[in-house]
Amino acid sequence: MGLDQDRDTLLMIEVAGESKTPTSHIQRTVLFLSAMRHHAQALRDDGWRVEYIELNQRGNTHRFDDEIARQLKMKKLGACERVCIEPGDHRVRGQIEAACERAEVDARFVADPHFLTTIEEFEDWARDRRELLMEHFYRWQRKRLSILMDGKDPVGGEWNYDKQNRKSFKSAPKLPPIPTYAIDDITREVIEGVKSSLPDLPGRIDTFNWPVTRRQATHALNDFIKHRLPSFGDHQDAMWTGETTLNHSLLSPALNLKLLNPREVIDKAIDAYESGEAPLNSVEGFVRQIIGWREFVRGVYYTQEPDYSESNALDCHGQLPEFYWSGDTDMKCMSEAIGSVLDHAYGHHIERLMVTGNFALLAGIEPRQVNDWYRGMYVDAIDWVTTPNTVGMALYADGGVVGTKPYAASGKYISRMSNYCKHCRFDVNKKSGDDACPFNAMYWAFLHRNRERFEGNRRMALVLKNLDRFGNDELTELSVSVEKNREKWGIGPIEES
Ligand SMILES: Cc1cc2nc3c(=O)[nH]c(=O)nc-3n(C[C@H](O)[C@H](O)[C@H](O)COP(=O)(O)OP(=O)(O)OC[C@H]3O[C@@H](n4cnc5c(N)ncnc54)[C@H](O)[C@@H]3O)c2cc1C
Ligand code: SF4
Incomplete structure (x- = not known):
């Protein structure tokens, strides 16, 4: 500078x-x-x-x-x-x-030196491409930065080991404890000052345990590499009641506040692979999040129009339900995911995408309200990273810039990846009735509502074919049940859209 x-x-x-x-x-x-x-x-x-x-x-x-x-x-x-x-x-x-x-x-x-890709480099990569595919960007990053490469080929022969990374837990996972950081005088003073100047902020503060210095952030990085990276890959998408962190790194706040540089983070992960301390599926999966997704969404943020955050491709106008602020809902998956946000200002990626994000997508909540919730409620939230993830990835409100199809799922996905449904008052196998999992009716009604929009998308062909199996009466019944729930949750009727 x-x-x-x-x-x-x-x-x-x-x-x-x-x-x-x-x-x-x-x-x-x-x-x-x-x-x-x-x-x-x-x-x-x-x-x-x-x-x-x-x-x-x-x-x-x-x-x-x-x-x-x-x-x-x-x-x-x-x-x-x-x-x-x-x-x-x-x-x-x-x-x-x-x-x-x-x-x-x-x-x-x-230019911000805390990223591996400048905005100009991303622009060069994106220029003249019909669509921006993260996987293409990621491979370009691997080759350009010579990360996990064996000459011209990816180390291990594959670019991506995601197929190995979708396991759920069959029983309560045994997890290493996460490091704790004592509250020092500076943080104590900040807490008192914030409480007096901003008395109404949501969330708990007595559980605060985030690194606030470079030294603490380096300790957090080393602890993750040693204790959680080896199992990071296998259960990357899994969820479990009462377990907020699982094998995730918790490094996003330190990275976003520039207490850590992404280069040192991936170097340590690759060292762990090369010394045999962590397997390739974990290390590649982790590296992809940092040099792939993180840099990709930043590129999207700076190369889309400034009004990208106002996108609303699916024309959704529902109100954000009150339970996003209290966690007070009998849907176990939602109360777990929101509870962890209220307690720790954190949720891992699948909770953000496939629980709270998926709910907002299916229920047709207005993207601006959802984005405001994510931008405020997570400890790692900054506009460049939150907005493309929320507006683009979770809500498909950008019409397919970040993701090629909506990340929409019924209760079946949540049931497969967690034990939440076993502790829920709703039955995940039912689509209708008072005890039916609300995600199921919302999922099919969402596809039905947006059928024309998704018609030309090859990646949606199979689910639309499944939708064709429903008769008109069944679709009407599902839509009525969704309307009832929307009213109960204060979202408002779909006709307003
Ligand atoms: C709706 C939604 C909102 C999100 N909002 C934010 C946000 O405000 N801030 C934020 O940093 N991340 C956000 N993410 C991305 C991701 O969920 C978090 O980075 C991750 O959960 C942070 O926890 P972790 O450090 O334990 O991550 P890990 O699972 O350990 O992943 C390692 C690192 O990879 C990076 N990463 C992984 N996925 C992404 C991604 N999609 N975009 C950017 N970086 C990624 C993060 O730096 C993260 O620390 C959001 C995702 C969704 C679906
Ligand atoms: S049954 Fe439905 S609402 Fe209940 S935890 Fe499972 S997915 Fe969530």
Whole structure:
């Protein structure tokens, strides 16, 4: 970035507005602010001049644009240019630009070095492609970055070992404990400050256990590589009651807050494979998430139009049910997935995609409301990563940019991948009746509702053929049962769409 310790001041700002729109889980706010304060401390120790505006500081305007403009004016920073790493949110970039314009200071954005692919590289890859397929992008990444390659071929002969990675647990899994991080004075102060300035944030805080420093993040990485990576692949898509983490890495917050660099993360995973400590299906599966999905969704975010987040290809206008904020529902899969979000601001990928995301897709909830929930409620949420995953992958609201078909599933999928249905008051094998699993009727009604839209999609041909087996009466019965549930959950009638 070409910064000079003797000349430049680093400006760091905490503003309440970032926790209010959308509403943020208290753990997400505490993590961001604590990591910022620890980073400011490390910078000062390193000899940098840091101008730091705390949440409770008198006069804080609580908006980025106002606060930057105020600081530029008030502190007389003497700035003639403001340099910033490319923000992970179009809105924040707009606010910074506006503030600099107001203060008549030039704004310069520099590429973020915490990714393996620049936006220009992604644009080059995406140019002239009819569709953006993650699998093609991933292979391009493997070759270009020479990761898990054996000359021109993938190590082990296959690009992808997903077929081995779809096992469910047959009995309660025995899992290694996850590391714990003591709350230090800085984090304690942040918690107290957030509680007093933002008293109504959702979620629990007494369970806070996220790395807030580079040292803790490195420890979290090493712990995952040693204890959970070896089994990461096999049960990557599995779910189990009361088990939030399973063999997942929990590294997304540290990666997104730039406490870890993706290169060091995959290097450690590959070292574990090469030294025989982790099998290829686990290491390849993990590497694909980092150099494939993570970089792919970022590329999508920056190369689609800024109004991508407003996409609503399936024309859904339902209200987000109240139980997304309380977990209070008798659908066991939903109460487990939402409960883990309320308790830890975390859920692993399959809970996000195939439980809470799948429900919102099938029930026809308005994408903007769903996206706001995901953007606020997960500890790793930042617009560049949340929006393509929610609007694109989970809701298919972008009409097929991120995924080639909707990730829609009936209760059968959830039953196969978890033990939730065994503890649920609904019967996963039933499609109709008061005790029928609500996902089943919603699934078939969803396909029926969108039949014309999906007609030309080859990947939907089989499920549409299955839909043809339903008679008109049965389809009407399913639609009536969906309407009844939508009313009960406060989603509103489908006719409003
Ligand atoms: C609806 C929805 C919303 C999501 N919102 C977010 C979000 O706000 N922030 C976020 O970081 N991830 C998001 N994801 C992606 C993924 O679910 C999380 O990255 C992952 O669950 C984080 O937990 P982990 O670190 O234990 O992941 P692991 O299962 O251990 O995976 C390893 C790493 O791979 C990366 N990764 C895996 N899948 C994805 C993906 N689809 N997109 C981007 N990175 C990925 C993450 O950095 C993750 O830490 C979302 C997925 C869905 C379906
Ligand atoms: S029966 Fe249906 S609602 Fe209940 S846990 Fe299974 S999938 Fe979820």
